[in-house]
Amino acid sequence: MPKTLPLLEDASPICCDPLGSSATLALDDAMALAVRLKALADPTRLQLLAYLLAQPDQEACTCDLAPVVKLSEPTVSHHLKKLETSGILTKERHGMSVHYRVVPEAIHAIARTLDTATRALTQVV
């Protein structure tokens, strides 16, 4: 099991219910959530994440990920590093190749937040 990144530990839990229960969202919680959303807010990174989510163990090496988005390995590594820094992926070296794996808790935390917001909106849809 890959070690959780320090940044994720610092940021988690973002908040139990940041967008649904009250009118105020603490700045710290907003900042932690914004870091993850910013990392996700790129078409290439979303495509890489979609591919990883569909793999066994949600894991793949850079060499497999580059053809998915039709970009060079250095460019893909740059995007993967953004996802790693924000705690959405972890990285492990296997011999000559570098493998990235999804951190489920990070995706869960964002999904919970938006799910709460969705429930708050139920009455107006």
Place this chain on the structure above:
Amino acid sequence: MPKTLPLLEDASPICCDPLGSSATLALDDAMALAVRLKALADPTRLQLLAYLLAQPDQEACTCDLAPVVKLSEPTVSHHLKKLETSGILTKERHGMSVHYRVVPEAIHAIARTLDTATRALTQVV
């Protein structure tokens, strides 16, 4: 009922299931989702959205929103415009004041996407 923004109409539906069912995410879907995530990926905008979600009709004027984030009205208007451009809010002028309202479908679309990703991860948590 406020009119849906053209950008939202162009972008919706992002996809029925973009992060869960298959290894590929079409570039168009990824770009539409990235636009909304990028608009949300800012602590001030998340705080403004949290406040709006807690209001009756998910609506407030700029004059009420500025004190929530302790910023000037022009700065808050800049942030609100980003949320409006990405289809997350709509804007209406009421006499001298400008009111912003949450577009539920935009939040739902993002939440559905991440919820699907979360379900895809169920087995590894």
